[in-house]
Amino acid sequence: MNRLCKSLMVLEFAVAAGLSAVAVQKAMAADQAKPDLNRGQTIATQVCAACHGADGNSAGGAYPKLAGQHPEYLVKQLHDFKPADGKPAARSNPIMAGIVGALSDQDMQNVAAYFAAQAPKPGYAHNASTVALGQKIYRGGDAERGVPACAACHGPTGQGIPSQYPRLSGQWSEYIVAQLTAFQQGTRNNNEPMHAVSQRLSDSEIKAVADYIAGLH
Known part of the structure; x- marks a missing residue:
């Protein structure tokens, strides 16, 4: 129909x-x-697949896995790549800016719903020597330095909270490192709490918690 x-x-x-x-x-x-999953699949296949995979499982850490991600979060990020009301985009990325410029609000809803419905492939931690540190930061944070536990927002197994906090479980550690570093350095500016938290983490702590997150399931 x-x-x-x-x-x-x-x-x-x-x-x-x-x-x-x-x-x-x-x-x-x-x-x-109402999201149209068929239209979302078409957009994913024709526009997104080269970087994120046709089913949202990207081939490497240069691009995030989108499969199983909360659709509300995906829609917000797509909007953040797009300038609005005469203001620059909240999230700067020339490639994504070009892509979202051709998407309507309904297109964003459609492709987000499609990726959310796909099964994410599991990830793995690779550095056994940093698992304990990554687990400590993720599950307990560091109260003395004002670092909250990642699990408080993203859940004990990294499933996140729809519309508020993204699913992190199984995400590429390289991508997580890149985003935490971007928050830390102020080159990603669409989440003030993450900017504040990342500034209190050392580079080695960022790598440890990113590797730990990659293995969550």
Whole structure:
């Protein structure tokens, strides 16, 4: 059933139910905003696959795994790459800026929902000598330095909290290191708490916690 037919059905139902014009508009808007996984797959295959993989499981740490990520978080990040209201993008990346410039809000909803529905491939910790340090930071933080436990926001197994905190479980350690470093140096500016936390971590601690996160499942 195409989108026009679905919208007409929503309109007919709403009118039959005696809803107000405002209620009719809201009902139609809700129908229009429902993610289209088929369209999302098309965008993923044609636009995103080269870096992130057709199913959201990227081939290496230069690009993040998107499979299984919370759709609300993905939509926010896509919007953050896009300038708005005359202001520069909250997240600077020339490649992503070019991509999101061609995406509508509905496209973002569609592709985010598609990636969220894909099964993420597991990751692995590679440095046995830093597991204890990475675990300490992730699970307990460092109260004396004002470093909260990563698990407080991202969950004990890295599953995150929808719309607020991303899933980290199995993410490439190289990508996590790059993002924590970007927060630390101020080259990524779309999350003030992460900017503050990363500044209190040493480079070796960042690598340790990133490697630990890669092995979470």
